[in-house]
Amino acid sequence: GYDGGSGYSDDYNRGGGSGKMKIRDQIGDILGGFIGGGGGGHGGGGGGGINIGDVAGIIGNLSGGGSKGDKIGGLISGIGGLISKNKGQYHGGGPNVNPNSLNGGMVDVVSGLVGQLAHRFLGVDPTTGKIIGAIAGNVIFNLGGKDNNLGHVGKVVLDNIISGKFKRKTDPFVKPEPSVLPRPPSPASKAEALDFYRTREQCLQERRLFEDPEFPACDSSLFFSKRPPKPIEWRRPGEIIDDPQLIYEGQSRFDVVQGELGDCWLLAAAANLTLRDELFYRVVPPDQSFTENYAGIFHFQFWQYGRWVDVVIDDRLPTSSGELLFMHSREHNEFWSALLEKAYAKLHGSYEALKGGTTSEALEDMTGGLTEFFDLHSPPDHLMEMMMRGFEMGSLFGCSIEADPYEWEARMSNGLVRGHAYSITGMRMVNGPRGRTPILRIRNPWGNEQEWNGAWSDNSHEWQYVSEQEKRDMGLVFSHDGEFWMSFDDFMRYFEKMEICNLGPDVMNEISQMTGVHSSQTTWATNIHEGSWIRYRSAGGCRNYIETFADNPQYAIHLTDSDPDDDDELCTVIIAVMQKYRRELKHAGVENLAIGFAVYDTSGVSGRLTRSYFQTHKSCARSAAFINLREVTARFRVPPGTYVIVPSTFEPNEEAEFLLRIYTNGFIESEEL
Structure with a gap:
């Protein structure tokens, strides 16, 4: 058990059992107590002896060794008291099991019994919601997932993460301090950012549950324009239900249910995400659960304006009358969707900031596409x-x-x-x-x-x-x-x-690294630029304002390759302009601007385009309209050559930061003029 009686059991040559055990490191201890009838929360019996060689053999079997016989019955009798709570809520029990019997049947036990019961708990402390005596865990068995109800791809992803074969390229999310003016929030130094693993380790060592200082359990995290419509009580999953799970029997698009917040657009994106395990586990890292190393802390990863950020949260969730108030899963003991929504709310400042949006916006934030x-x-x-x-x-x-x-x-x-x-x-x-x-x-x-x-x-x-x-x-x-x-x-x-x-090459390459499977030989080539419209300097408005249109940022792109497998010698180009930080500034009354772009064929022309050029030349392509969405996109097929993209707001002197993304099927070079 995680929170046993007194003292430590930290010797590889002793069985686990009474006392608090270090779940992360003391594999011998844990397996010793687990197999030998070790106790739960407040003092189970001592386990039978097991040495490091036996532990190595167990792990070898669990990692792929074959089964030599059916010993399941004996093993179940040895751990039956622990799993079925025969000795009461806070006590272990059951006879000792000879470690030699583990050579046969242990893989089957892990695949069956432990896989089904990995998220069943011996008890929950009613005052803290802390899980007491959780069974099994991903790090112990290193199987990558049955213990956490992961799908097949999720198991591979988790194994690659645990083994160090794959490391995500993410930045820790730093809560911004947005300005009333529509300019990017000023982030704090990275030294102040919450690191999930370091913070979880500290909480485990100090025997406490994490409380997020950046997104506290109070009204300011919920709404900015009004008080909540009903009394809100923040509860941890262990205070809502006895056996909380992050993912129950594999995630699916049928899991998610909308609550009392107008964010169906987020729900739809989350549901779509479940169709692709490799994308789902990119956002919902599988190296966390309510069993192994549970400390009330979780993390989720989102794409934010060209980079992936790791958002750390505690698991206190807004409830009313004992039930989750906002997005939740259909299974009452599954919490990935509610926690994901909380992390997304933290990313944007509050739950209220999530009211109103498009599915594509959330899907882009979850895929980088x-x-x-x-x-x-x-x-x-x-x-x-x-x-x-x-x-x-x-x-x-x-x-x-x-x-x-x-x-x-x-x-x-x-x-x-x-x-x-x-x-x-x-x-x-x-x-x-x-x-x-x-x-x-x-x-x-x-x-x-x-x-x-x-x-x-x-x-x-x-x-x-x-x-x-x-x-x-x-x-x-x-x-x-x-x-x-x-x-x-x-x-x-x-x-x-x-x-x-459309998923970019960075995402596709990452998926290949995570899963070991190359799903496609064809990927987009992408270029990204960050820019801004600044009043009286680079915010010239649309082409209707010909006197100032040339003041807008300008970006040259050089296309050299036509689409493969096509005979018309044309290049496919997708252009997207995204305005940044607008949702984060909703509390200050900032809304999306009407934005768009125009594209000019400039073969034979060098440098920035001038007012006289725009007065005598028409665009060869443009966005369909200027509209107040976060992002406008358009796809074109044009001959190889040099083109200039001019992103702009509809009205001149409207300020905002933006991200320009260019996708092509061939080689591309681009630069700001």
Whole structure:
């Protein structure tokens, strides 16, 4: 147990049991007490002897050694009292087990019994919510996940983190001190930043639960414009339910439920994130739980304006009448979504700052990707090829049908639902009644029988043209799970909006390092620039204000390679301009500005473009409109050459910081002029 009786048991040659044990380091102790009937919170019995050689053998088995026989029954009898609480809430028990019996069956025990019960607890201190006597833990077994209910990819990710094969490139998040003026907050020095591992270690040594000084459990962390609408009580998960878990039986997009905060956009992004384990565990690091090294401290990682930051929080959550007030999981003992929302609220200053937003904004903050929107009534040329290439490059896709103004989420006769966000999870060419046919796999987040019922739906006659082997390759399963296939033509006929979140090469390379799997040979090339619009100097407004338009920042890009596998010798370019720190300044009345950009073909021209140039030349491409979103994006196909991008606000002399991102399929160079 973590919080046992008195004294320490720190000798590898003794069984664990009574006394407090160092879960992180004393593997022999823990396994000795675990196997020998070691006690729980307030004083279990001593364990049987076990030496370091036995421990090494155990770990060897757990790391992949084979099972030599079925000893599960004996092992269960040895730890049964500990797991089933036969001796009461705070006492261990059970007979000693001969360590030699561990050679057979231990892997099965870990894969089965311990895997299922790793998050069951012997007790919870009612005054602190502290877990007492938690069983198992990722660091002990180093299996990367069964103990933490991780999916297959999550296990690989965790193993790579624990072994040191992969280290995330993140900066510690420093709570900013935003100015009333729309300029970037002034961060404190990095020395003041909370370091998750160092802080957790300190809390464990001092036997205390972490309380975040940067995001305290008080009204200022909740709202800035008004008091909470009902009495709020901050509680730790252990004070809400007896057996809290970070992730319950694997995360899924069906986990998340919206609370009393207007952040459905965040919920939708979190649900989409669960479709890709390698992306989910990038945001929700798997090296934390309510068992191993629990100290009331958690961390989450978000992309913020070009860099990844590690946001550390405590696990005190706002509740009312004993229930979570905001975003939470459908399973009452699962807390990853509530804690993720709290970390995101800290990133932006308060829970209220999360009111109102777009799914793409949150999805970008969770992936570092670049999101595009498409109106399927007027789709771009070669949309199907664009989507196929996107899937090859790891992009995320979503789609929807416009809502009925008189009936929200109205069900249509074909099984689709208006005003409802779907995810596109796959694309494939198969044999059909009319030859080779492109089909899409689409997921309804409700996860029920509400599915498309037309061509290529579950058990439709079109599937008779697909071989059984290809069906197996597709993992085809017909069930009322909310996932269905439909033809590309029907998709274009019935869906009206689509968004694509394109992942950059840094994210894709990181995924490869985390998982050991290279998902694609094709990635985007990206360049990023930071800039600002400053009044009377570099805030010239849009081209309507021709006298000052040339004052805006200007960026030259040099495209040398046309798209691979295309015959038209054109380059695909995606340009995105993002205004920074606006959500963080909502408490000061700062809102998004209307922003956009224009692109000029400047082959044969050098240096900054002047007012006279703009008076005599038109742009070759531009954003569709100036709009007050955090980010505006547009995709173009242009010949190789040199171009100048001019990002601007609509009105002159409006100040803001911005981030310019440029994605291409080939080599790119860029610089500010």
